[in-house]
Amino acid sequence: MPRLRSLLFVPGDRPDRMEKALGLGADVLILDLEDSVSLAAKPGARTAVAEFLRRPRTATLYVRVNPLDSGLIDDDLAAVLTAGPDGLLLPKAEGAASLAALDARLSGEIAILPIATETPAAIFSLGSYGGVTSRLAGLTWGAEDLPAAIGAATSREADGSYTAPYQLARSLTLFGAHAAGVPAIETVYPDFRDLDGLAAYAARARRDGFTGMMAIHPSQVPVINAAFTPSEAEIDHARSVVALFEANPGAGALALDGKMVDAPHLKSAQRLLAGV
Numbered sequence: 001m002p003r004l005r006s007l008l009f010v011p012g013d014r015p016d017r018m019e020k021a022l023g024l025g026a027d028v029l030i031l032d033l034e035d036s037v038s039l040a041a042k043p044g045a046r047t048a049v050a051e052f053l054r055r056p057r058t059a060t061l062y063v064r065v066n067p068l069d070s071g072l073i074d075d076d077l078a079a080v081l082t083a084g085p086d087g088l089l090l091p092k093a094e095g096a097a098s099l100a101a102l103d104a105r106l107s108g109e110i111a112i113l114p115i116a117t118e119t120p121a122a123i124f125s126l127g128s129y130g131g132v133t134s135r136l137a138g139l140t141w142g143a144e145d146l147p148a149a150i151g152a153a154t155s156r157e158a159d160g161s162y163t164a165p166y167q168l169a170r171s172l173t174l175f176g177a178h179a180a181g182v183p184a185i186e187t188v189y190p191d192f193r194d195l196d197g198l199a200a201y202a203a204r205a206r207r208d209g210f211t212g213m214m215a216i217h218p219s220q221v222p223v224i225n226a227a228f229t230p231s232e233a234e235i236d237h238a239r240s241v242v243a244l245f246e247a248n249p250g251a252g253a254l255a256l257d258g259k260m261v262d263a264p265h266l267k268s269a270q271r272l273l274a275g276v
Helices: 015-021 042-053 073-083 096-103 145-150 164-180 195-208 220-227 232-247 263-274
Strands: 006-011 028-032 060-064 087-090 111-114 184-186 212-215 253-256 259-262
Touching: 006 015, 006 220, 015 028, 015 042, 028 042, 042 060, 042 073, 087 096, 096 111, 145 164, 164 184, 184 195, 195 220, 212 220, 232 253, 232 263, 259 263
Parallel strands: 006 028, 006 212, 028 060, 060 087, 087 111, 184 212
Antiparallel strands: 253 259
16 A cells, blocks of 8 residues: 555646646645536546546556535546546545445455545444455545534634534544554645644644645645654664564563653554554
């Protein structure tokens, strides 16, 4: 499975932007057929995305299709599946049933990354993604469609932080992903000019257990990559933890640099090194 630190949205009706995005260092490009493309422009976008997918592959390419109940996804899949996308980003997913429904329409090695919090019903199914299909590449969330769906004025406080309902959606996505054994991907940071704010936001996401983040602007990619890349000091420490337990098989707790480490520290170290 490819690394999923940074996932950059690119409008599917802008071939020029898709071309430029190849050199930006994002782990995944998400070629968008949903929100960034008007209804009138969708047929042309499908053609452009399919043509882009058929070129020699130099990056991991996902396609954000339209929702299962939109009446548009049949045409999306007909256009892009024969071109072999690496994965599909599924908006407005509602748990295991949505995942299974899309899985049944795919063949080959195409991954599925659900956006798992965009409807009220979705919130109650965030623990159901595990064990449905090996195509599940991760879980991500969004804080824009859900408030619109329930008539909320906003998902954010005046300082930009999430209000309590959307903090809950974020947390359940995080735990739902880990319960399913897949990466948790943080949602976008809308103010693409505020790179310091983005860095702080991404750092909090990594602290909390997210392993990557979606981006809406090229300038965000290097900031996100840096935030989700372990430092040399972190890698060295993780290696020391693993080596300590290998040298002391059967030990429950050990001392390292004046601090106690035990099984959770070992598991964390192993997870960090597995992603390097």
